[in-house]
Amino acid sequence: MNRAMKLNAAAHSTAILGDSTRVDTTVAIEFAASWKPLITSKINAAAIVTVSDYAAEFLKTRFPETAAKVHRIYNGVDLSRFHPVDFGSGIPAIVSIGRLIEKKGFADLISACALLTGRGYDALVMGFQPFLWDFGGSWGDANTHQVKGVLDTPAAADGLKLMKSLLAYAPNDGPNMDYGKALEAFTSGSTAMAMNYFAFYPKIVKDMGPKAGFFVTPGHGDKHFTSLGGQGMSISTKVAPEQQKLAKDFIAWFLKRETQEKWVKKEAGFTANVEILNSDAFKKATPYNEPFSRSMGNIQDFWNVPSYNELLSASVQRLGEALDGVKQPIEALHLIAAEHERIFKEGDQATKAAGTK
Helix, strand or coil: CHHHHHHHHHHHHCCCCCCCCCCCCHHHHHHHHCCCHHHHHCCCCCCEEECCHHHHHHHHHHCHHHHHHEEECCCCCCCCCCCCCCHHHCCCCCCCCCCCCHHHCHHHHCCCEECCCCCCCCHHHHHHHHHHHHCCCCCCCCCCCCCCCCCCCHHHHHHHHHHHHHHHHCCCCHHHCCHHHHHHHHHCCCCCEECCCHHHHHHHHHHHHHHCCCCCCCCECCECCEECCCCCCCCCCCCCHHHHHHHHHHHHHHCCHHHHHHHCCCCCCCCCCHHHHCCHHHHCCCCCHHHHHHHCCCEECCCCCCCHHHHHHHHHHHHHHHHCCCCCHHHHHHHHHHHHHHHHHHHHHHHHHHHCC
């Protein structure tokens, strides 16, 4: 209370004639209280630098004899002289210097990263997978379907802990953000970074142009993986052989290089053709093609089995509980492992039963 009264009195004593003497912000009060040392230092100072026109005018009016020494230099960077670096040259970092007070906007600035955490379908699993794999974890043994002791490891739990900790830097919807929400948060300026699939990036380029950059999901140590997206092509054995042949002919045509070269020129048209991926023509075609090309060497996927939906649902529920603080990360992984093995066992029994009919 005494300090506040002292600062308020200082604000009144230093007010410029003709201006309001009420100072209702902490920044203005502290500035008013701190000008007195300038009386003794202004003679020896080579220059007096401030960051606003208001402060510069205040100093020039209060100390007219040293007005020529006052210089206003705005905060920030002159983008006409200093251009952003190439996002593909390394892992970008967000650096901020300022006072941790609400009026300086840090509540907005700290909303730096929108992860994929949506509970509706597969967004949460796709967002978690790079943390799982980069920390040395795995969904399980693809051959034996053993999950216990493979998924629920301390290393995998550390990856989930890191993902949860990053939600402190996410927008308000951070713990439940699907692909659309993450895209909207980024294009609206609510977040500085967003995790999403490359198929959504043409819209970002349309909406933001050169203001947005694209980079590969960061790795951890010597491990660097990212989630495979999209839907594969399937041929049902229940249809007529003639129809199966037509489907196979279409796939063969679609995978031809000349077809793929035309396909990648379409909006959000991507390819797995290594020669095209490594070509300069592809990498330079869009701002996001080069990191897409590098990502293709890091891809892994969720379970590719008939019980996909059941496995996915169990994973989303338990991972969500970990992010919400209902379960500890290692506890959530134990539950997923047990439920996945149960689902696999029931699926195997159903397959055997169908085979005996």
